[in-house]
Amino acid sequence: MLKKYLSSSIGKKQIVALTGLAMVLFLLAHLAGNLLIFKGADAYNAYAAALKEFGALLWVARLGLIAMFFIHFVFIFLLVKQNRQARGVQYSEPLHANTRSLSTKLMPVSGTILLAYIITHLMDFTFTHSNIANATVCGDYLGLYGLVVNHFSNPFGSLWYVIAMFAVGFHLTHAVQSVAQTFGWNNSKYTPFIKKTSVVVGIGIAAGFAAVPIYVFFLACGTSSCTLG
Amino acid sequence: MSNAAKKINLNLKVWRQKNAEDKGYFDVYKAEGIDQDASFLEMLDVVNEGLSKQGKDPIAFDHDCREGICGMCGAVVNGHAHGPKAKTTLCQLHMRTFSNGQTLVIEPFRSRALPVQKDLIVDRSAFDRVIASGGFISVRTGSVQDANNIPVEKKSADLAFDAASCIGCAACVAACPNASAMLFVSAKVSHLALLPQGQPERSRRVLGMVEQMDTEGFGNCSNEYQCEAACPKGISVQNIARMNRDYAHARFTSED
Numbered sequence: 122m123l124k125k126y127l128s129s130s131i132g133k134k135q136i137v138a139l140t141g142l143a144m145v146l147f148l149l150a151h152l153a154g155n156l157l158i159f160k161g162a163d164a165y166n167a168y169a170a171a172l173k174e175f176g177a178l179l180w181v182a183r184l185g186l187i188a189m190f191f192i193h194f195v196f197i198f199l200l201v202k203q204n205r206q207a208r209g210v211q212y213s214e215p216l217h218a219n220t221r222s223l224s225t226k227l228m229p230v231s232g233t234i235l236l237a238y239i240i241t242h243l244m245d246f247t248f249t250h251s252n253i254a255n256a257t258v259c260g261d262y263l264g265l266y267g268l269v270v271n272h273f274s275n276p277f278g279s280l281w282y283v284i285a286m287f288a289v290g291f292h293l294t295h296a297v298q299s300v301a302q303t304f305g306w307n308n309s310k311y312t313p314f315i316k317k318t319s320v321v322v323g324i325g326i327a328a329g330f331a332a333v334p335i336y337v338f339f340l341a342c343g344t345s346s347c348t349l350g
Numbered sequence: 351m352s353n354a355a356k357k358i359n360l361n362l363k364v365w366r367q368k369n370a371e372d373k374g375y376f377d378v379y380k381a382e383g384i385d386q387d388a389s390f391l392e393m394l395d396v397v398n399e400g401l402s403k404q405g406k407d408p409i410a411f412d413h414d415c416r417e418g419i420c421g422m423c424g425a426v427v428n429g430h431a432h433g434p435k436a437k438t439t440l441c442q443l444h445m446r447t448f449s450n451g452q453t454l455v456i457e458p459f460r461s462r463a464l465p466v467q468k469d470l471i472v473d474r475s476a477f478d479r480v481i482a483s484g485g486f487i488s489v490r491t492g493s494v495q496d497a498n499n500i501p502v503e504k505k506s507a508d509l510a511f512d513a514a515s516c517i518g519c520a521a522c523v524a525a526c527p528n529a530s531a532m533l534f535v536s537a538k539v540s541h542l543a544l545l546p547q548g549q550p551e552r553s554r555r556v557l558g559m560v561e562q563m564d565t566e567g568f569g570n571c572s573n574e575y576q577c578e579a580a581c582p583k584g585i586s587v588q589n590i591a592r593m594n595r596d597y598a599h600a601r602f603t604s605e606d
């Protein structure tokens with residue numbers, strides 16, 4: 122039963138939607154934590170420390186998240202591969218150029234940017250621990266907060282992050298309403314609302330996350346950098 | 351208003367392919383003095399008459415009713431399944447849609463599951479096999495039941511009727527970036543799932559039809575909704591949603 126479900130087109134799609142939705146929920150929680158940076162170093166570092174308190178539980182959550190990500194990716198890979206094969210001979214003219222929405226068309230592209238981004242993100246913030254060398258701002262050691270500020274003071278660090286957030290925005294603008302359709306929730310009464318929600322969630326998450334590097338780079342750095350902390 | 355229709359000249363770039371094994375290529379033709387009141391298929395008739403007179407092989411295309419109800423006709427014109435006009439089959443598309451001197455690129459509906467047989471004709475037997483794997487109800491034929499014996503809610507009757515207006519032309523497959531047949535299959539699943547007569551075989555139907563759809567090698571739906579945009583009958587993607595939930599429900603609850 123499960124095997125047939127997972128090998129069917131609809132089953133695979135629903136697994137992609139389920140894992141995607143789980144990651145969206147994670148992102149919302151993650152965003153709430155990130156925004157504490159606007160409250161200053163103490164609040165931010167306290168939040169990070171509180172997360173660490175969970176110990177083993179934190180690892181359970183992390184492994185769950187990695188599983189979601191991995192499953193999402195594997196099933197997408199299978200779907201996209203089949204989709205590419207299904208056309209056979211390509212059309213010579215672009216297909217229905219004026220009715221395809223950009224975010225929908227770009228799902229594999231925005232997804233691939235996310236894949237690349239997540240790898241660099243883990244290397245920069247999860248596997249790199251804050252130390253005196255990388256987390257000192259104007260002579261003060263500021264822990265994770267300092268690490269983040271220093272990372273985003275670098276234009277390349279900020280730029281790559283903001284590009285990735287465009288990808289998130291595009292991905293989720295299509296994705297959130299798509300999940301409803303994939304699970305069979307589409308009716309004239311609710312769908313317009315679901316579509317608006319999707320745009321709000323997509324842009325909201327992207328803008329919320331991007332606010333951090335933009336704040337650090339333009340407001341916290343430069344001349345006033347030592348007013349931070 | 352004058353009755354004399356305007357005549358236009360067009361440049362055609364048409365896909366020619368001898369048979370299913372042939373690789374195929376584009377050839378160019380001139381369509382001259384085409385009456386703007388002619389249908390697209392009549393325009394091709396005119397071109398074919400010229401080709402026949404020159405002893406050349408006419409462009410093969412499928413058609414039957416020429417009034418938009420049989421689902422036989424269809425081609426992709428300048429990147430649009432059934433041409434650029436919404437909710438219109440190729441046979442009902444009129445040449446006033448186009449302007450003098452325009453170039454039209456005419457290609458067959460493309461998908462691995464519905465292979466080209468010749469020129470613009472595709473083999474849609476995959477659709478027949480999908481229907482045969484559940485798109486019916488098993489009833490005793492013979493004496494007719496009393497009218498109104500089975501109550502049907504008005505809303506459901508309307509939705510079922512909308513779904514049943516699918517003519518199986520395959521424009522949805524042609525227009526889908528993934529060559530998915532979800533709109534066709536979901537319309538066929540839905541029009542029976544919405545009616546009391548469809549209930550006894552509801553689970554078996556959706557499981558069977560989706561499995562056959564996958565076996566035929568159609569792509570997967572990625573909710574691009576190009577099928578809905580291309581459908582000459584305006585079939586809604588709400589049918590796809592209905593099939594998605596029916597499928598999951600049937601997979602996990604029925605013993606079929």
Ligand code: HEM
Pocket residue numbers: 134137138139140141142144145148193194197200201228229231232233235236292295296297299300301303570571572573
């Ligand atoms: C490995 C990186 C990723 C890739 C390559 C990727 C790719 C894709 C693609 C191609 C789709 C469209 C699937 C289809 O409609 O057939 C999709 C859907 C989706 N993705 Fe991703 N994605 C990635 C990461 C993410 C992340 C990090 C999230 C969440 C934050 C996410 C959330 C979603 C959601 C919610 C959907 C909608 C599922 C549906 O259509 O029902 N994806 N992804």
Ligand code: FES
Pocket residue numbers: 412413414415416417418419420421422423424439440441442
């Ligand atoms: S020929 Fe019958 S629908 Fe076009």
